[in-house]
Amino acid sequence: MSELLSPFKIRDLSLKNRVVLSPMCQYSARRGYSNDWHFAHLARFGMGGFGTVIFEATAVSPEGRITYGDLGIWEDGQAQSLTRIVDFLHGQGAAAGIQLAHAGRKASSALWWRGSFNETEEEKSQVAFQEWEPVAPSAILHAEGPTGFKMPGELAPEDMEKIREAFVAGAARADEAGFDIVEVHAAHGYLLNQFLSPIGNRRRDAYGESLENRMRFPLSVIASVREVWPERKPLFVRISAEDGIEGGWTLEDSLVFAEELKKLAVDIVVCSSGGFDGARFNIGKNYQVPLARRLRKEAGMGTMAVGLITKAQDAEAIIAGGSADMVALAREALDDPNWPLHARMMLGGAEDPYAEWPVQEGFAIRNKDRSLQIRGFSKS
Numbered sequence: 001m002s003e004l005l006s007p008f009k010i011r012d013l014s015l016k017n018r019v020v021l022s023p024m025c026q027y028s029a030r031r032g033y034s035n036d037w038h039f040a041h042l043a044r045f046g047m048g049g050f051g052t053v054i055f056e057a058t059a060v061s062p063e064g065r066i067t068y069g070d071l072g073i074w075e076d077g078q079a080q081s082l083t084r085i086v087d088f089l090h091g092q093g094a095a096a097g098i099q100l101a102h103a104g105r106k107a108s109s110a111l112w113w114r115g116s117f118n119e120t121e122e123e124k125s126q127v128a129f130q131e132w133e134p135v136a137p138s139a140i141l142h143a144e145g146p147t148g149f150k151m152p153g154e155l156a157p158e159d160m161e162k163i164r165e166a167f168v169a170g171a172a173r174a175d176e177a178g179f180d181i182v183e184v185h186a187a188h189g190y191l192l193n194q195f196l197s198p199i200g201n202r203r204r205d206a207y208g209e210s211l212e213n214r215m216r217f218p219l220s221v222i223a224s225v226r227e228v229w230p231e232r233k234p235l236f237v238r239i240s241a242e243d244g245i246e247g248g249w250t251l252e253d254s255l256v257f258a259e260e261l262k263k264l265a266v267d268i269v270v271c272s273s274g275g276f277d278g279a280r281f282n283i284g285k286n287y288q289v290p291l292a293r294r295l296r297k298e299a300g301m302g303t304m305a306v307g308l309i310t311k312a313q314d315a316e317a318i319i320a321g322g323s324a325d326m327v328a329l330a331r332e333a334l335d336d337p338n339w340p341l342h343a344r345m346m347l348g349g350a351e352d353p354y355a356e357w358p359v360q361e362g363f364a365i366r367n368k369d370r371s372l373q374i375r376g377f378s379k380s
């Protein structure tokens with residue numbers, strides 16, 4: 001019996017399995033509004049059997065976008081444009097989560113696949129091109145190079161208050177739009193991570209220097225989000241469990257942070273890593289799972305593992321072995337949007353695995369496999 005593919009309940013939310021589509025920026029929005037690309041990109045994971053689909057980093061304010069192409073949730077209309085996708089996912093039996101984000105000093109950068117600001121004037125008008133000055137805990141440049149990172153302005157406490165309010169407003173809109181889960185983005189060297197890590201935070205006020213001070217703003221944002229986000233709905237927080245840089249944020253810091261998150265009724269910590277320039281990691285299959293395991297075992301925190309998890313058997317072992325409560329896939333999901341349905345074929349545990357496919361497709365897949373005597377019809 002697969003634990004990975006068995007139903008799982010967090011607060012009042014019933015999930016059909018523990019497989020999650022990890023948020024993936026598409027840089028394809030205009031003025032923060034979603035379009036058919038976002039629908040097609042996300043819908044296929046609902047059709048493919050993911051129990052939870054988490055929408056990409058969605059900016060709570062215009063200057064919080066990583067690029068001009070990010071989704072946004074600072075206007076009601078932006079949230080309303082997401083409802084159609086949420087409804088479709090619900091129709092496929094998947095839960096919908098949204099990652100609320102602010103990029104801080106990594107805002108207003110170039111699109112990954114372009115590498116620099118090389119848009120022609122014609123392209124600029126087509127994509128609603130914009131550049132702006134980013135803000136951050138401290139006026140430190142993220143990195144030199146063609147990727148377009150800019151020197152940020154240092155945030156004054158009253159501007160931090162506006163950002164906190166923007167997260168709160170974003171969470172309220174997400175609730176209105178029908179989302180089941182909010183994931184606060186505090187990872188990958190973006191704004192909240194910049195506050196947490198000594199690499200991004202050189203402040204001398206109540207928000208800098210000691211660990212307690214550096215956690216203060218992120219915790220206040222998360223506490224405020226929890227206040228408006230309905231109690232019956234789960235709240236996730238994504239962290240970079242370690243910076244991978246000498247003198248940076250460590251796993252020990254994450255264990256302290258996780259204790260605080262538990263007090264704020266956060267349900268799951270998504271354990272990623274890195275995001276600051278110069279980070280060093282041994283990247284390989286399942287490489288971040290030990291981070292999720294330690295947070296789960298030592299802080300008693302619910303965790304989600306992510307990072308080069310590609311094999312069904314590995315994902316099953318992560319859950320069954322108690323390393324994490326949920327498993328997220330990003331690039332492997334792009335490669336195989338039907339990953340959970342294929343995992344069911346490999347792991348078993350369903351009386352009729354074909355019944356888990358969308359009804360419009362399952363009968364045809366069944367006929368194909370019967371003709372070829374494979375998978376559910378294999379004699380060996």
Ligand SMILES: Cc1cc2nc3c(=O)[nH]c(=O)nc-3n(C[C@H](O)[C@H](O)[C@H](O)COP(=O)(O)O)c2cc1C
Nearest residue numbers: 022023024025056057306307308309329330331332
């Ligand atoms: C195209 C792309 C976009 C991404 N965008 C986001 C994002 O919006 N928010 C986030 O927290 N992580 C983002 N990530 C990181 C993934 O969610 C995931 O943590 C990472 O890719 C490792 O998982 P994987 O090995 O399964 O791809 C992105 C990754 C990719 C490949």
